[in-house]
Amino acid sequence: MANIIEIRNLHFRYDADSENPSPEILKGINLDIKKGEFVAVLGHNGSGKSTLAKHLNGILTATSGTVTVDGIDTSDETKLFELRQRAGMVFQNPDNQIVSSVVEEDVAFALENLGVPYEEMRQRVDEALKAVNMYEYRLHSPAQLSGGQKQRVAIAGIIAMRPKCIILDEPTAMLDPQGRKEVISAVRKMNREYEITIVLITHYMDEASKCDRVVVMDKGNIILDNIPEKVFSQVELLRKIGLDVPQVTELCYELKKAGLDISPEIISEEECVKALLKLLN
């Protein structure tokens, strides 16, 4: 399948043109993401993962190298709105991205900006709210909602633009476990049912383990890029850069180290149970 995101030799530093630019934050990133993929980007604080995310819809532009999203070069300012419509972004703090005091008006915000006529806007807003299961809250004030609900409203606000790709920058970092579950299942639904490409920036291993592909970043470089099973089997490397692995993977890793015959590429509990039962028999 065709690539929706193509990053070629991306370097970035803040204030690159000034006298004292910041140290290089992204050091030559190359990354292709296919249409419809569900990719997790993992990394410790300061690994450059959020900076990378901000390049995908033109909030930041490359110091050198190119970023192309759905055929649009992100440094092309004339196509900025088109780019942002195709690549929506959801941020960490739900409170700081909700603009309106009424849920449905917030979902409509992007459409209002784009000048979508009323009839179509009404329909798209309702669809988006239904897609994240927030339709019955459409007339509520965001202040009355829980963190997970607010984040779903923020996602609906992006969905309403009908983007081809959604970038989520640690969308669950400020939520309780229930809220995390709601948000992740909403995101997965977007990917499965609406075939929207998802780039999920996270530091939760269990979220990453359920993606199609995991990209691990450290100090501005991509150090691992593979299916979750292969990535998480690199327990030593992940620990070295300050990341954990899912508990079941760690268990299998330790068992294997103790000399048992078990695959280190296990990331789900069911698989783990199966493998352990086989061992015991």
Next chain:
Amino acid sequence: MLKDITIGQYFPMNSVIHRLDPRFKIVITLIFIVMLFTGESFICLGISAVYTLIAVLLSRIKFKMFMKSIKPLMPFLLITAVLNLLFMGDGEVYFHWKFIKITSDGINVSVFMIIRIVLLIMGSSLLTYTTSPITLTDAVERLLSPLKRFKFPVHELAMMMSIALRFIPTLIEETDKIISAQKARGAEIDTGSITNRAKNMVSILIPLFISAFRRADELATAMECRCYNGGEGRTRLRQLKSKLRDYTALSVTILFFVCVILLNIFI
């Protein structure tokens, strides 16, 4: 503690007055205020009072609520009344002591002023009681939109206003958290001398300001990500459609206003 604060004193209900187009409500309120101040006789005032009473009854908001909005203005009312009572010169003299004299005119004028101001407060409270702040902002934006031609930033002002309204609960919640955090560190906020308490307010305001600026920054980025580009070419989800009842309400108001003017001329 701080959560009890309500801004704009909006009472969500579903009365006829609540359902009126907010643009009409603002215009009607303005006409009402002009009507109050053109009326020169007690008959005119009586007509305005009848009008106010009908509106209040239609809004189905408890009379007690209006008393609440009058209360804080009581001292002002009393001072106006007393000044008028003591220093209005003409008419039959009832009481005289040095430079103070109470006359029939004085009594008339002070009663007149009190009724006028009470009606004014009731009428304008009715607007904020029956219209949510966000709807009100929206209506003001639309009413002022002709000023855009003179480069007056109508949309920007309305956007600032609605964002401010949106963030009031968020910031109140945050203030609560900061207060608890500072109390846990031993700051005296509810106790201690006034100067000490004032000093300790700084320890609440600084974190609050810093966080507000950070929020503003993030919100601006989030708005840009959703293609915000100023008021140019924007469409709206909130549609305001004037209906028959809006025109009826406006006509009735104008009718009352005309009555007042006619009475002014002929009495």
